[in-house]
Amino acid sequence: MGVRTRMAPSPTGEYHIGSMRTMLYNYALAKKEGGQFILRIEDTDRERFVEGATERLMDVINAYGLNWDEGPRVGGPHAPYIQSERLETYKEYANQLVESGHAYYCFCSKERLDTLREEQRKAGMPSTKYDKYCLNLPKDKVKENLDAGLSYVIRLNVQADQEISFDDKVLGHITFPSKDVDDQVLLKSDGFPTYHLGVVVDDHLMEVNWVMRGVEWLPSTPKHILLYKAFGWELPTYAHLPLLKEKGDTKKLSKRMGSVAAHEFLLDGYLPEALINFLMFLGWNPGTEKEIYSLDEFVKDFSVERIQKTDLVVFDRDKLAWYNGQYIRMLSAQDLWERLKKWMSEYDQQPEYKMEDTYSIKVQSLVQDRMRVFADFLPLTNYFYIDFDCPVELLVAQSGSESRAKEILETFYNLLKELSVENWHSKFLDELCHRIISEKGYKPKESFMTLRVASTGQTATPPIFDIIELLGQEKTLSRIENAKNLLK
């Protein structure tokens, strides 16, 4: 059997960008080894369950260009892949553990547990743990409680005298003393498994033999190993990944400094392939100087040995933006435009005005190098489509005086007015205008900047004659005239 990896998200909210990184690594490993990548939904927490989150999460994963070989929507030999549909299985295995003495019923109330923890803390115990009270309940008392319908959970019975160790493929050999491991609840009183029971049972049943996850799971790995041993199952290979953090922060990634939801990056106009490229370098590198990686190339070059051992990796939004700019520039004009349109309609970003294809592709060619995300397109190009109120102060500022600005505009107006349509193109306009300003003794900067503000309302735009060419004679003249009339 080849490598089988999985990602097991919980539908408790929006899908986190950090989870997408973890998923990407799992996906790459399975694909590289010719194995399968599985998606499993761990919806065992009914308190935090969010309606519709499962569907949304699968949609984002697909939108990022990742597909699973087995899981919801596609099925597979180990279906169902949604834990809430596998409740009987967990119960069965939990019972099996009770029978073999590896687990036991616990009837303790939340109140007792709370006070127990409180007392342990007061007594200065280094960590709080369940006191195994119910482990010592006589058999008939347990039966009596069960018959009486008392609420119960099933706990793992951890022996205190063992060393639990394993070889993490990223971190190396790790050992935990079992005395520090709590008698973890396996089956909750609502009949749902806890994460620990759920993952182990499902990973085994689904033949998952590689587990890659964030280091936040490292402390619970001994619990899982104990479970594998109790069942007599073969352990998967573990690899724990560094966590993500915000730049300038020491804690793990949070919402405070920007989006962390995978779908929000799509909404902002980042390309999935740029996002994926950025994500793959968060804790991994090929050891070469290659920076631009497609998903396929990543799958080919990925190796667990090259995963970074560090604890926290900065989610550098500047670098993400750079990646996105790179990808935008690599797109052909046609592709870019198609994707821009798709983005506008999918994310409800359409402007009020109409954007004709042929014209817009020309407009787009002027700003392609200036965009970092799709969302930049509209503010960068709106003057091509709609008129604006000319900012007089800005206009005057380019030449220093109102009369000077007016004179410059007057000159351009008279010059451009006489042009025939055949000559209305960037190169000709450029040469012509340069000639006239040198005749008149205007400085290039003051004259072209004045013209720029008059025709675009802005000071930072693509080359002015490219703009004027696209705007056309009529519109250009009317804008110049309009600006001129604002001046004394």
Added chain:
RNA sequence: GGCCCCAUCGUCUAGCGGUUAGGACGCUGCCUUCUCAAGGCAGAGAUCGCGGGUUCGAACCCCGCUGGGGUCACCA
């Protein structure tokens, strides 16, 4: 606090006993120029957290310290 993990430019990192410690993002300057980008070139930026060892020689190996992080639920 207990347990576990981690530690190279501001950031992501290369390095796996002998290197001018390399690259990328960001930053600065220059080139181009009608502005802003893009692009090209150049530059600043790391006494490899600290202290001990081992060794002819340590960013690389060992120990200690310090710092950071994760985790201690009927949440995952």
